[in-house]
Amino acid sequence: MSAAIGPAETGRRKRRSVWELALLTVAMFGFGFAMVPLYNALCELTGLNGRDKGMQIVASVQEQPDLSREVTVQFLTVVNGGREWLFKPAVSEMKVHPGQLYTVSFTAENQLDQDVVGQAVPAVTPGKAAKHLKKTECFCFNQQPFKAREAKNMPVRFMLDPELPADVHTVTLSYTFFDVTELAQRSAKPNG
Amino acid sequence: MAHAHAHEGHDHDHHGPDKGIMRWIKTTNHKDLGTLYLCFAFIMFFIGGLMSLVIRAELFQPGLQFVDPEFFNSMTTMHALVMIFGGVMPAFTGLANWMVPMMIGAGDLALPRVNNWGFWILPFGFAMLLSTLFMPGGAPAGGWTMYPPLVLQTGNAFPMLIFAVHLLGISSITGAINVVVTILNMRAPGMTLLKMPLFVWTWLITAYLLIATMPVLAGAVTMLLTDKYFGTSFFTASGGGDPVLFQHIFWFFGHPEVYILILPAFGIVSTIIPTFARKPLFGYASMVYATASIGFLSFIVWAHHMFTVGMPLAAELFFMFSTMLIAVPTGVKVFNWVATMWRGSMTFETPMLFALGFVFLFTLGGFSGLMLAVTPVDFQYHDTYFVVAHFHYVLVPGAVFSIIAAIYYWIPKWTGRMYNEKLGKLHFWLSAIFINLTFFPQHFLGLAGMQRRVPDYNVMFTDFNVVSSIGAFAFFISQFIFIGNMLSCMFGKRDGKVPERVWEGAHGLEWTVASPAPYHTFEDPPLVGDNGEPVAAGQTAKAH
């Protein structure tokens, strides 16, 4: 037995270690959840996954068309899970000048005999172009209720700002349409 | 020596074992719990092995023969969960239970009751997980990585899966806390940190990895649960979440997890090779630092599992280079093992054979890992049998061989009976041959484009799949030699006495106590000298 540390002192140190490690466990459990806002912040910062300010509506933009530059914007639509939906853009691509507002319209049709709530989720490729795509109007900001067999024309008003990196010549704007009827019902009635 | 304490009042630590089944249910003794952990792991290896045989039987021929695709996917999912959380991790915890206190001269683990509790959670967790095989809708089939949105389509088995993962997580965390507290506070006088055996060192770092990552996994599966039942949208794109986020959180746990499955193996091999080379371990300090650097690096490489999800170029490059960096400390280890054997007087008893098999085959698995780390190449290999071959090389002839080596090495100490050396060697050669027969062809299948987790395949892949299936069945059957050998060690006739120092080249505190090790060892801590063994003989047994 070493003289320096008695059993009482060993017991005290053990308890201290246990508490420290338990605290680390709890902290790491919290860290798992903290990764959610961290990830979203990182995505917005870097345009990772094409998610960022382009997801939010911009109240007003200053139009300053740069007529010397032309960028191709492609539109892509996907219906999640092979639902019975028709969802497509009026044009598959258009040439735009940065700094000028354009409108493109999308058609969506519920081909089911029941009411459905839809939600389109946008993504922009390449990621670094995402924060330069400004939208003043988009159906993707809200859930869209559809009556049975209802068809809708939905406009998107957007502008590429002139700070768009010079090496970007093509920007793809993609929308995935989800059936969120259940999700909408849940949030409509609390505890539902 | 135990007699001196036998009637010393009611201090629970000083009794011998209870009789009957209650001994095992109520035990707080680290040796009993070590045995329980190892037996439990063994049962899980058997169940997980049977699942892999279902997979290999189905893949023996192209087309669908025996099981429907949904069940096939349940088998791949459950095989992984059972082998990782039920087989390898409890086996290492069992070895830590048995050996860590004996190696540092402590009487038991720091929290014996927590130890008992931590073990007995496991059977419940796995009963829950395995019960899903009999539920309507079947067992989870979305892969052990539980990626949403696929995993959210799991039927009734879903909450069982989540709660089982929670229970297994709690069990590993309590085990890990116990190991850390013991190592930090209960080392015998003179057993300084840099005198600890490497098995203790690697387990200390493993335990920290467990404490740091298992809670993250618990958080991730909790988010899955609320996404499915409580209307949250952590990973649901339609509600503003992102399924890729799950992959980040999962692999933040998942990559350190692969080191949790291999660091203790490094410790075992670093113990066995010096014994049979009859030379001290080459580069002890560098082994410790290499283990620590691997532990640290494991936290910053996770996205190499998800190169194909669409990350920015900078991230792809970062994760590629950081992953390749891990080859440096790992290379240091392999170099040290080889240097330890250099000009040693080597003999090739069964534990040494398995340790050498480990060094050779684990390194092979490391090289295919290095290939997978190269981002542009990974785009080609992703989700193919090349990946399957890679991680089975590091897990079977890697982690599992090290567990087998450890058991052969220490079982004479545990039971006081020597195993049959001839059968041990036969077991090694059959295992080594058939494991290569099983997994080596899978490299070629993967390179040729055969996808994992699919019950059918193109007819051009048939030949290699036949070879692989034959190897798998033969490997499984070979393990019965091991079972027989171990059972005779545990229950066979005791002919002749096993010396305290079972292997002449073995060093360390565990070899200074009797064989079989008494129920209580090092109740009075020994004074440890510079050579890592008691200074004065006769604390608990006569040394030398």
Ligand SMILES: [Cu+2]
């Ligand atoms: Cu990894």
